[in-house]
Amino acid sequence: MEYGIRIKRNDGEIFVFDSDFVLTEVTGIDFVPNEIFKEPRGLGNGDIITGKRKHSREIGIKALSGIYKGMNYRNNRDYAIAFFNNNYSFDLEITYIGKTMIAKDCIIQENSFPSERNGKNAFLEIVFLSPYSDLFAASGATTDFTSTKALWHDTRIYEGAAGKLAFSEMARTTEKIINYLGSEPAPPVITVRATGYVPGIDIAIDDKKTSIKTILSSGDTLIVDCEERAVTKNGSPVPVADYDAWELMEMLLSYGDNLVKVSKNSNTAFTAEISFVGRYGGL
Numbered sequence: 001m002e003y004g005i006r007i008k009r010n011d012g013e014i015f016v017f018d019s020d021f022v023l024t025e026v027t028g029i030d031f032v033p034n035e036i037f038k039e040p041r042g043l044g045n046g047d048i049i050t051g052k053r054k055h056s057r058e059i060g061i062k063a064l065s066g067i068y069k070g071m072n073y074r075n076n077r078d079y080a081i082a083f084f085n086n087n088y089s090f091d092l093e094i095t096y097i098g099k100t101m102i103a104k105d106c107i108i109q110e111n112s113f114p115s116e117r118n119g120k121n122a123f124l125e126i127v128f129l130s131p132y133s134d135l136f137a138a139s140g141a142t143t144d145f146t147s148t149k150a151l152w153h154d155t156r157i158y159e160g161a162a163g164k165l166a167f168s169e170m171a172r173t174t175e176k177i178i179n180y181l182g183s184e185p186a187p188p189v190i191t192v193r194a195t196g197y198v199p200g201i202d203i204a205i206d207d208k209k210t211s212i213k214t215i216l217s218s219g220d221t222l223i224v225d226c227e228e229r230a231v232t233k234n235g236s237p238v239p240v241a242d243y244d245a246w247e248l249m250e251m252l253l254s255y256g257d258n259l260v261k262v263s264k265n266s267n268t269a270f271t272a273e274i275s276f277v278g279r280y281g282g283l
Helices: 070-083 245-249
Strands: 003-009 014-016 021-027 034-040 047-054 057-065 090-096 099-112 123-130 135-137 141-144 146-150 168-172 175-180 189-194 201-205 208-212 221-225 230-233 256-263 270-276
Touching (some): 003 021, 057 070, 057 099, 201 221, 208 245, 230 245, 256 270
Antiparallel strands (some): 003 014, 003 090, 021 057, 034 047, 090 099, 099 123, 141 270, 146 168, 189 221, 189 270, 201 208, 221 230
16 A cells, blocks of 8 residues: 555654554545535526535544554554544644645544454554645745846856856845645735835735735734734734735635735835645545
8 A cells, every 4th residue: 555644643742654553544535525505496497506615524544453462562552542542633644655745633533443353463443533624735835025137147267366246136026926736725824024114015816915004114024824814913913904804815825826916016125925835635
């Protein structure tokens, strides 16, 4: 089987399925069930589709104990029973055919490790429930709003104490093309660092736009978290009157190229970066 699973408990403990517990079956890493809401048409045939949603994700793991007799089996069993404890939450790092994704904030919905198989290969079975329908990329991505401007190019080599020659320079920009490859939309986090007076910030992702009215001064850091629909300035919450939480909810990166703009008229007294974690409908 082309699987590898590493589980991190919320207290930092790690469990890896290896020769002690050999994976035999993994379920629930493909599509989650869909739920469709509908009402019969009052006139004519068919139904009116009123809504749709994806369910939370159930992931089932079945593993065979590689040791099944004596005190080594006892120790394996004690460790598994202690680790898979429903008093904790878990992140599942799942690798399948060379690609790794994470199921976040899982809790144990069902678990089984029968005792009647002492002296035989015993199966450990666990069903995790993640509150998210999506799987997450194993690492995030961050892009700053700078561009490289080529100055000149020559094949000659200059030696001696003639000084340094610049081949390119970094220039600030207010626009970036983000090529996003996740199959599900991802809410970004946008960080703005002021180097002078900034009378608010305008943000756009393609045709979706929003404005943050908070004034920034040199040294201030503004963080716009589109998933949490929250804005902080120097670590403190920005008044909700200074932004529209519903507009933040619509700021999403979609599959393909996304034109992202962070600007305020012609003001250049700030730097900006955008970070995100890819989301996927299955592995």
